[in-house]
Amino acid sequence: MELADEAGIESVTMRELGRRLGVKAASLYNHIAGKDDLLDGLMNLALSGIDIALDGLDWKDAMRRRAVSAREVFARHPWAAGLIDSRDRRGRESLAYVDRVLGVLIRAGFSTADAANAFLVLDSYIYGFERQRPAAPEGNGTDGTGEAREILAAIPEGEYPFAARVAAEFSGKPFDREAAFEFGLGLILDGLERSLGH
Amino acid sequence: MELADEAGIESVTMRELGRRLGVKAASLYNHIAGKDDLLDGLMNLALSGIDIALDGLDWKDAMRRRAVSAREVFARHPWAAGLIDSRDRRGRESLAYVDRVLGVLIRAGFSTADAANAFLVLDSYIYGFERQRPAAPEGNGTDGTGEAREILAAIPEGEYPFAARVAAEFSGKPFDREAAFEFGLGLILDGLERSLGH
DNA sequence: ACCTGAACACCGTTCAAGT
DNA sequence: ACCTGAACACCGTTCAAGT
Numbered sequence: 001m002e003l004a005d006e007a008g009i010e011s012v013t014m015r016e017l018g019r020r021l022g023v024k025a026a027s028l029y030n031h032i033a034g035k036d037d038l039l040d041g042l043m044n045l046a047l048s049g050i051d052i053a054l055d056g057l058d059w060k061d062a063m064r065r066r067a068v069s070a071r072e073v074f075a076r077h078p079w080a081a082g083l084i085d086s087r088d089r090r091g092r093e094s095l096a097y098v099d100r101v102l103g104v105l106i107r108a109g110f111s112t113a114d115a116a117n118a119f120l121v122l123d124s125y126i127y128g129f130e131r132q133r134p135a136a137p138e139g140n141g142t143d144g145t146g147e148a149r150e151i152l153a154a155i156p157e158g159e160y161p162f163a164a165r166v167a168a169e170f171s172g173k174p175f176d177r178e179a180a181f182e183f184g185l186g187l188i189l190d191g192l193e194r195s196l197g198h
Numbered sequence: 199m200e201l202a203d204e205a206g207i208e209s210v211t212m213r214e215l216g217r218r219l220g221v222k223a224a225s226l227y228n229h230i231a232g233k234d235d236l237l238d239g240l241m242n243l244a245l246s247g248i249d250i251a252l253d254g255l256d257w258k259d260a261m262r263r264r265a266v267s268a269r270e271v272f273a274r275h276p277w278a279a280g281l282i283d284s285r286d287r288r289g290r291e292s293l294a295y296v297d298r299v300l301g302v303l304i305r306a307g308f309s310t311a312d313a314a315n316a317f318l319v320l321d322s323y324i325y326g327f328e329r330q331r332p333a334a335p336e337g338n339g340t341d342g343t344g345e346a347r348e349i350l351a352a353i354p355e356g357e358y359p360f361a362a363r364v365a366a367e368f369s370g371k372p373f374d375r376e377a378a379f380e381f382g383l384g385l386i387l388d389g390l391e392r393s394l395g396h
Numbered sequence: 397a398c399c400t401g402a403a404c405a406c407c408g409t410t411c412a413a414g415t
Numbered sequence: 416a417c418c419t420g421a422a423c424a425c426c427g428t429t430c431a432a433g434t
Contacts, residue, residue: 014427025427027399035427082284085329090349095358102360112367115360120330121323121382128326131283132318151288160293162300162313169310184319184386187393191385212408223408225418233408 001045001077009079012038039083044093046080049073052100059108060189066101067126067185071178074130081130085123109196118192125188129181143174199243199275207277210236237281242291244278247271250298257306258387264299265324265383269376272328279328283321307394316390323386327379341372 003020004012014035018025032038051069054062074081089098098119105115148170155164201218202210212233216223230236249267252260271278287296296317303313346368353362 013425015425023398024400026401026429029428030398085326086280090352095353095361099358099361102364106360106363112363116364116368116373117378117381120327120378121385124327124330124382125319125323126326128283128324128329129318129322131329132322132325154288155293160297162304163293163297165304165310166300166314170314175314180315180318183315183393184322187319187386187389188382191389195381195385211406213406221417222419224410224420227409228417 001042004042004079005077009083012042014038039087040091043080043083043087044091046073046077047084047093047097049076050097052097054100054104057104059104060193062104063101063122063189064185067122067181070126071130071181081127085127114195121192122188125184129184144177145171145174148175199240202240202277203275207281210240212236237285238289241278241281241285242289244271244275245282245291245295247274247278248295250295252298252302255302257302258391260302261299261320261387262383265320265379268324269328269379279325283325312393319390320386323382327382342375343369343372346373 003017007016014025014028017038018028021028028038032041049069050073051065054065057065088094101119102115105118106112110118148167152164152167152171155167201215205214212223212226215236216226219226226236230239247267248271249263252263255263286292299317300313303316304310308316346365350362350365350369353365
């Protein structure tokens with residue numbers, strides 16, 4: 001996890017990990033089954049950081065807390081979203097996660113099928129939002145103005161007027177990703193609430 | 199693109215592509231700058247398959263058509279969603295795409311900033327939904343009942359009751375992914391419409 | 397019980413040498 | 416103008432041999 005956080009998930013190789021641990025890559029096979037096992041462990045570690053102690057909360061608050069908690073995990077571990085939704089979700093950690101979320105929704109009055117739907121829609125958005133990040137070359141934690149300026153500079157004079165307008169706007173004023181996330185999350189939660197009453 | 203569709207994006211290597219073309223990997227460098235260039239081309243090819251001839255349509259219909267068109271591309275090219283949102287979006291094809299979408303939203307009355315927000319929220323969902331696919335080992339195009347049965351079988355007796363309930367439900371009855379997609383898309387579009395009137 | 401060296405079958409990329 | 420062979424610095428994984 002340290003290696004992934006510091007050097008990026010693409011640097012998590014058996015050989016590099018061995019180097020960090022002062023050991024040859026082949027030695028790792030005494031402790032894990034292979035690279036897949038390693039990535040599964042990494043996924044579970046990230047997943048366990050998402051708050052699913054949601055009891056006693058209104059279902060909307062519970063889903064909101066889960067989403068915010070996921071975003072905190074993504075902030076610490078930028079590789080987490082990609083890993084979580086590219087891998088099998090049949091481990092115990094994944095099942096526990098799925099069970100808690102479905103439990104909240106079903107107890108709130110969603111039918112089994114509707115709860116599955118709501119879960120899929122919510123997670124599509126939560127994980128999808130993270131990956132919509134425009135692979136910032138300056139690293140994360142920026143306010144996006146530098147990137148907006150780059151894009152603006154890359155647009156040929158007079159072409160793509162709407163893209164240029166948006167790039168110009170956010171060259172001057174920072175883009176608030178968290179506000180955008182919560183705006184979209186609110187739309188979905190409100191819609192789900194309306195669908196709950198049929 | 200043929201190679202990616204038939205053998206998966208992970209099989210798209212310079213060496214394998216050379217093999218298919220009856221040529222050594224090194225020869226490819228006479229035609230493209232490198233693997234990055236190859237993947238950019240692949241992304242643009244996929245992107246150009248998404249319908250953005252949206253003129254004359256109501257903004258909601260336009261966004262719906264775009265979403266449906268994207269899903270058709272994903273059905274043909276399962277690697278497309280992952281490639282598109284993992285790569286730089288500064289090429290001409292990407293800019294054209296972004297410009298058309300923003301144009302529809304801005305002309306519909308969204309402010310520059312609100313249009314950027316709406317775009318991000320929509321694409322997070324559209325691309326995110328695709329990647330939420332539970333890497334089906336049986337290949338795609340299944341109705342999910344086989345997978346639901348596998349998950350059900352993997353759940354220890356008496357544990358994860360809600361997950362078990364959902365898995366049981368969809369062991370018998372197919373899960374309609376497209377319906378779920380459109381349900382979520384509708385929630386977001388309705389929410390955006392409401393936000394348009396403030 | 398754990399580590400190592402060596403090997404195998406892979407990667408992307410460069411570059412001098414060929415036609 | 417294009418292709419090739421050979422090389423370099425990488426991958427994941429296996430396995431006999433060491434301690």
